[in-house]
Amino acid sequence: MRPSAHDEWLESSSARVDHPEAQQCVLHVFACGVAVFHLVQPHKPAALTDLAVWRYRSYASDLPWARDKLRDLLDEESARVPNPEYVLSLYWLTSGPWSGDAHDTALRLLSTPSVLVDRGAPDGPAPLGGAVEESLLATGFDHPDIVSFGVRGVSTAYAGWSGVAYASHSRERSLTIDELVTCELTVQALWCFTRQVQQMIEDGQDPSMPEQYGWRFLRAASSRLTTARAQETAQHVLMREAIMNTSGLAERLRAAQDALREGVG
Template sequence: MAVVVQWTGWEAAHLGKAMRLSIREYAARLGVNPATITKWRKRGRAIELRPETADMLDEMLRRCDDEVIATFEAALRSDGGPGLGDKDLEALGLAVPLGPARVVSHKFIPVYVGEAVRPLFEQAVPCPAGPGRLEHRVALAGHPDAADRSQLHLYACGVAVFHLVQPRTVERLGDLAAWRYRSYVADLEWATARLHERLAEAGAATEAAATYVLSAYLLEESPWQGSQLETALQVLATPSVVVDREHPQGPQRLGDDVERALFADGYTHPDAVNFGIRAVSMGLAGWSGVAYHPVAAERALPMEAIVALELDVQTLWALSTYVLDEVEAGRDPVMPDEAYGWRWLRGAYSRLTAARPQETAQHQLMREAVLATSQLPDRLRAAQEALRESIS
């Protein structure tokens, strides 16, 4: 646990950044004027805070979760300014490479559209079912930044899922994380507009909008080995630790010193679940994404296996969310076809959660990690019960 002996404006400002709070939100929590927070950011260590303010900050820090504390501790280990030299970095144990890395980004953007999916479904090309054995077809999506590698998966149960494949070479993982958060906003707007356009062309319509993006990263090349490689996957799966998402100019990476500190000391998110196999692969699943690196490519899982599972998981997440949202609004859910009732959901739940005789140990570990971090099984059970009650 981080302990601050003397709170200055520098430490106080970095705690607010680690908590992802805007200047106004941070000021409101502390009961100070927003101008005070701005002054802390500008003057840094030139300002020593009063004991009563330090006490409030101590209490706020004690209540922070592990991810915030890790980000704050990384900032404390840096010097808060530019240009640590190589000898200084070696003395601090921070002389680790920060890049470059080659990563293939897979984004999944699901939208529940109900029976409006039917005309698009009928026009699309049949494709093999995933592990959930959900009937679906595929069409080109035409994303401007992934024109040749973007698809629209259309599920008979009423869900459309955009799958965008975008290779990236980055100098720093923080650059990738900042791109991720910035591109999400544009991708959500694009997915909603594109889906409405495709439905209109097919003579259908919906008011549904894309609301979230799930990422899966394949780390192809990097300068890291051993524990540094493990840290890199942790950052890929839970990228908020290297990004200031409340920056006035949009998400920005926190800087080289923060990333060096994370690599030097190692970083483990408490909610990330490991599904790697020693000497074969390294894999992590978290709430906000999946990261995977094949150590022995000929024996590791193909990325297509992770993609197939995520397509089914995100489809069922979107469907169960629709059902639960309708129930909470006091309405009975209307499924696109009577075949997709609570029994169908029960079958999908069983197919995703039960081990199969032909399933490899790697595949089982990956499936269990993704399901555990997505919390999909609980949502499916709740949606089953809601649908069963709606017809009783």
Template sequence: MADSNRVIDLRTRSTYTPDCATLARNRLALARQSLGLTTAEFADILTPMVGWPVTADAVEAWESSLVPPGDVVVAASAVTPTSSGRAGVRSHKFIAAYIGAEAATKLGAGAEPVSGWLKRTTIAAEHPSGACELHLLPFGVAIYHLVEDLEVATIASLAVWRYRSYRENLAWATTNLRQLTGDANITASYVLSAYWLHTPIWAGRMLDTAVRIISSPRVLVDRGQECSDTVLATAEQAERELLAEGFAPREMQAFGVDGVATGYSSWSGVAYHPLDPARSLSEDELVECELSIQSMWAYCEYLNHQVEQGHAPVASPGYGWRFLRAARSRLANPRPQETGQHCAMRDAILHTSGLLGHLDQAIEALREDSQ
């Protein structure tokens, strides 16, 4: 171990001058080598990031003799975070199932305490990987809310973890609900994720792109390769390309505010990063919004599945088409004291989820059946 009494602070040495040019060249070379890219491939990644054409010859010169421009060094560092650079993300998974109104009531739905306009009842649940609660709705929906704190070096690793853990989450929720209700036919139907990015490793335009990718990680993972050994490497390559080139699918909706927060919603999920926590949405607001929307989504899925099977839809008592019409109004229309940010979030999540179409179909089917 070094003797701390013999350590010399270089700032006290007036004759010490760091070789910044060599440091910059080495940083560029190490960045390219860590990515396993040729000079031409690295130039292709740098070009859209710096906004002017970068050539393979230029990269080679910067690594050997010339001093690389500052924007090139920053761009190279951005696409290759150091081994200690890990993003802090809190994953919120909403695991939904329809268990029936009778089963939900037996488990506590409708009893005090209740939460929100949907009269949601919450009971504690134990999960091996994070904090978990079971939310019960009186019309027969059960939603597990699983919170997992993660540190990831790449978005690709988050995407791979997400899809591999989904199968485990669905199996776990199905087993638990069957044990609680005694009904062997209950099956958890889907998992929806929302990510709260509290510690990013990106900045500027790249941070915005990163939040977009996190909200739609399917773009990194080929469904047919989810279980292969090469899936992570393939996903990391796709991530590097998208971070460099940008990622802005038309179906994705933004709900951030410049200088306050970055937020995006897609069919796959939601991602949010508070730039200014004092002015941004709170994590609880995001969770509450998702719980309301996913509760109705799961109920409409159950009703519309009956229609698709050629049956007359059977709604839970007291939760027929009039209830769905009221729910649609509450979800689609802004509240008098709702903030602009909250309204934008609700609109973005509501429209990318496809819930409005689900609601309209369920309302129409139940009205036709009641006539």
């Protein structure tokens, strides 16, 4: 594995691994104990609903795949390998048939694709029907948990609990895909870390971590993720704030920090 180039304060290494369907798959292993798989999967769906259904159906195979891959890499028995937490989608829209308000609505739907899918169908996630998508594109769609971080004339961008969608209108001025991925890798790694602290509490344990990843580590992480840097662009600030708000990470960092501080108090 090689050291990763993203946020240097959150030490990690990465390596390419094989995935049966992804164009590219990189495993990021963070020194704090979290592993994140980054899959790149280009798609040209006939409709947003098709993409939404694929997204939910792929969960059924990607989560056990991740567990099996970690088991093979660690050479561990299946019972000793933790279950993967979740899959988060980042959509980079390169083209589409929409314009005006419909284009904006399409990005909103990408950030919250569950509105296009019947997740309780007997045979697994199924499309709600083309009429639903057509109606939403025609009349508009909003959700209280969706946060915009686009800039007029530069990009259209939305973050939600289950995904992030971005469309660049000016390649020279918009965020890059690497900037979005780096932010998400950092946020998701810390989300999983704080989830482990939460799990210890729910299991009736007094949570503890190695000193270098204790409450001071989380305090520093919170400051880095919630405070604008002097030379940070406004677009980057908007992206980071939107992803932090919709992921709920700020609250999780505070709760985990308090729990770990109590353990050493």
